[in-house]
Each structure stands twice: as structure tokens, then as C-alpha cells.
Amino acid sequence: MKLLTLNFLTCAIKACKSSPASFPLHPRDVELEIVESDINLPFLKNILPRLMWAELRTIAAELGLPELPETAPTRDHLVEGKEEAKEGEEVDEVPSQTARDLHRVLLETTVKEGKLVCGNCAHEYKVMEGVPNFLLPGHLV
Amino acid sequence: MSIAHTQGAAYEEQHVHSVYEQIASHFSSTRYKPWPIVERFLKELPDGAVGADVGCGNGKYLATNPRVFIVGSDRSTNLVKIARQHEPHASIVADNLSLPHPEGTFDFAISIAVIHHLSTPARRTEAVKAILELLCPPSHPGGGGRALIYVWALEQKDSRRGWDEGHEQDVMVPWVIKGRSQKPHVADQGDPKNQVQDKTFLRYYHLYRKGELERHIEEAGGEVVEAGYEKDNWWAIAVRKS
Numbered sequence: 384m385k386l387l388t389l390n391f392l393t394c395a396i397k398a399c400k401s402s403p404a405s406f407p408l409h410p411r412d413v414e415l416e417i418v419e420s421d422i423n424l425p426f427l428k429n430i431l432p433r434l435m436w437a438e439l440r441t442i443a444a445e446l447g448l449p450e451l452p453e454t455a456p457t458r459d460h461l462v463e464g465k466e467e468a469k470e471g472e473e474v475d476e477v478p479s480q481t482a483r484d485l486h487r488v489l490l491e492t493t494v495k496e497g498k499l500v501c502g503n504c505a506h507e508y509k510v511m512e513g514v515p516n517f518l519l520p521g522h523l524v
Numbered sequence: 525m526s527i528a529h530t531q532g533a534a535y536e537e538q539h540v541h542s543v544y545e546q547i548a549s550h551f552s553s554t555r556y557k558p559w560p561i562v563e564r565f566l567k568e569l570p571d572g573a574v575g576a577d578v579g580c581g582n583g584k585y586l587a588t589n590p591r592v593f594i595v596g597s598d599r600s601t602n603l604v605k606i607a608r609q610h611e612p613h614a615s616i617v618a619d620n621l622s623l624p625h626p627e628g629t630f631d632f633a634i635s636i637a638v639i640h641h642l643s644t645p646a647r648r649t650e651a652v653k654a655i656l657e658l659l660c661p662p663s664h665p666g667g668g669g670r671a672l673i674y675v676w677a678l679e680q681k682d683s684r685r686g687w688d689e690g691h692e693q694d695v696m697v698p699w700v701i702k703g704r705s706q707k708p709h710v711a712d713q714g715d716p717k718n719q720v721q722d723k724t725f726l727r728y729y730h731l732y733r734k735g736e737l738e739r740h741i742e743e744a745g746g747e748v749v750e751a752g753y754e755k756d757n758w759w760a761i762a763v764r765k766s
């Protein structure tokens with residue numbers, strides 16, 4: 384499971400969703416795996432405004448990953464030498480170091496094994512072979 | 525949780541979830557061609573849109589548009605393991621009545637051939653509500669999200685199954701895995717040494733009557749913006765009212 388996924392996940396228990404403590408879920412006892420993939424600059428640019436930056440920083444810190452910058456990068460930060468480039472030259476854009484770092488953290492860093500813990504109710508969701516499981520036991524549905 | 529709700533969940537566990545878990549790889553090998561309405565819906569999305577595929581199965585719709593980001597979910601771990609291969613998307617195991625997503629975050633959602641597997645009217649309406657709750661509300665600065673829901677139709681007299689108006693709506697539908705090669709359409713069934721018994725699994729379906737999906741959407745607090753019939757299925761695109 385890529386870390387980007389955590390940007391869109393919370394506790395599956397309905398009563399937790401209204402509590403701010405249920406987001407983000409906290410990875411615990413995890414085995415991380417780097418799964419390399421080609422960087423997709425348009426995708427990164429598109430996803431950027433959707434990132435819950437403060438929460439992602441927390442997750443990165445909890446996992447002992449290199450610290451993310453305090454404020455979210457802008458789209459221009461993701462492109463090398465953006466200021467010299469002409470308009471409409473998307474295909475020739477070169478990803479900046481910031482873009483490569485972001486790609487590394489969000490898309491290439493994956494949780495292989497471990498659990499995701501709700502900060503509100505402390506329920507633990509297992510991740511096995513890279514697949515998080517949010518099925519709840521009957522009494523919690 | 526009501527008794528009907530608990531019984532519905534137990535019934536679906538036996539007659540839907542455990543079946544898909546067992547037929548996952550064979551089912552997946554037959555599910556690769558996207559339906560045109562779904563393909564159109566996904567391809568028309570703006571670049572960078574973020575959405576959910578509720579009941580994503582083997583993830584065949586995750587491959588349709590790589591310029592959006594989709595979190596696919598399914599009850600079947602075996603199907604999710606197949607769905608995982610589709611980059612740049614994500615796949616998780618989850619129940620469609622207890623989805624682990626923050627409310628009001630997605631630009632779009634699809635749920636294709638899923639809610640017809642829920643065994644009571646209340647649970648089907650609840651499933652629609654759960655999908656609508658994922659969507660950005662109309663008050664969102666970027667506009668409200670849209671959901672595409674697709675269900676099997678009762679009215680399909682020209683299909684192989686031949687159901688039509690007047691038929692029982694709650695049906696058990698067989699899924700047959702041919703004995704020998706685990707593939708459909710084996711050519712050499714005539715050879716006795718190749719004969720191994722077929723295995724039949726029965727899945728529960730509620731076949732939707734004309735107008736029924738739209739009614740569920742309204743009961744769930746949604747508004748239908750477009751709806752229609754495509755090859756044995758009813759479909760509707762819905763938004764949240766508030």
C-alpha cells in the first residue's frame with residue numbers, strides 16, 4: 384500500500400469519522416518496502432492540491448522517513464527550471480528534486496506488512512502482503 | 525444493528541463474498557472489457573480527479589484512465605490482490621457499508637455491478653447512501669462529486685438468462701468453473717480422459733426493475749442527473765442534494 388493511499392483513508396467505524404483524531408490512520412509495527420516506479424510529473428502536479436500536508440508530514444515522521452518540508456510545495460516547485468520554460472511545454476518538463484522526493488515518499492514507499500491504527504478508537508487494521516484490510520468484526524459494524 | 529441487517533450480512537457472506545473469494549481468479553480472467561457507459565464516465569473526468577471504485581473486483585476500471593487517482597475497494601482479498609497491479613491507483617479490502625474514507629472527499633465514485641448483491645432493500649439503499657457520502661457536497665469550491673452506479677436489470681429478455689418483467693427479482697445465479705483447465709470454452713471436452721467435474725457456485729442477486737435504482741438514490745438523499753439502460757443493466761449518475 385502506497386503512502387499516498389493514507390491521504391484518503393480513515394477509520395471504517397462510522398462513529399469515528401466525525402472525530403478529527405480518526406485521520407490520518409497511524410502506521411504501526413510496519414515493514415516498509417520501496418517499489419520503484421517511473422515518476423509521473425503531471426500526476427504529481429494534479430494530486431498536489433489534494434494532499435493533507437500536515438497529516439502526511441506526521442505520517443512520514445512516525446515512519447522515520449526524511450522530513451517533509453514544513454509547507455506543501457507548489458506545482459512550480461515540482462518542475463526543474465520552471466521559470467525558463469515556455470507555456471505549453473508539458474512534455475519536456477523535468478521533475479525537480481522536490482518532485483522526485485515526493486514521488487519517493489507517496490508512491491514508491493509502501494507498507495508491506497503491519498497495521499494502521501485509528502487515533503480515536505485505537506482499532507487496528509492489518510496490512511498483509513501490501514493489502515490493508517478494513518473489514519470490521521460483527522460487533523463493530 | 526437490526527436482526528434483518530445482521531441476517532442480511534450473514535446471508536451475503538455465504539452467498540456472495542465467499543463465492544467471489546473462491547472464484548476470484550477465474551472470474552477475473554473473464555472481466556477485462558469495460559462497459560461503454562463506465563468507460564465514458566471515467567474518461568470524461570478532469571485530469572487529477574480523485575475517486576473511489578466501490579466493489580472494484582479485479583480492478584478492470586482502474587486501468588481506464590491513468591490521469592485520475594482511484595482508491596478501489598472490495599470485500600474479496602483475492603480480487604484486491606489482482607486489482608493492485610493497476611498503477612497509479614490503490615486497492616484495499618473493505619465492506620461497502622463500512623467504507624474507510626473521510627466523508628465528502630472524492631470528486632467521483634463508481635460502483636459497478638455491486639449493490640445488486642445486497643440482500644435487503646434497506647441494505648441496498650444504505651449502500652447507495654455510503655457511495656453518495658464519499659462525494660464532495662455541492663457546496664464544495666470545486667463543485668459536487670458525481671457517482672455512477674450500475675446494476676443488473678430484471679428486464680433482459682434477450683439475454684442468455686432470459687429474465688424479464690414478472691420474474692422473481694431475487695435470484696441465485698450460477699457461476700460454473702469448467703472442470704479440467706479452469707478456463708471457459710474448453711474445446712476438448714469430448715475426450716473422456718479430460719473430463720473432470722465442473723464446479724458450480726451460486727451467487728445471490730437482486731435484479732433491478734425499471735426505476736428502482738433511481739428510487740434508491742432518492743431515498744438515500746441523492747439526485748439522479750442521468751440514467752439509462754445498457755445491455756441488461758440499469759445505470760444512473762447521481763449527485764448529493766446537500
Ligand SMILES: [Zn+2]
Nearest residue numbers: 394399501504
Ligand atoms: Zn476508529
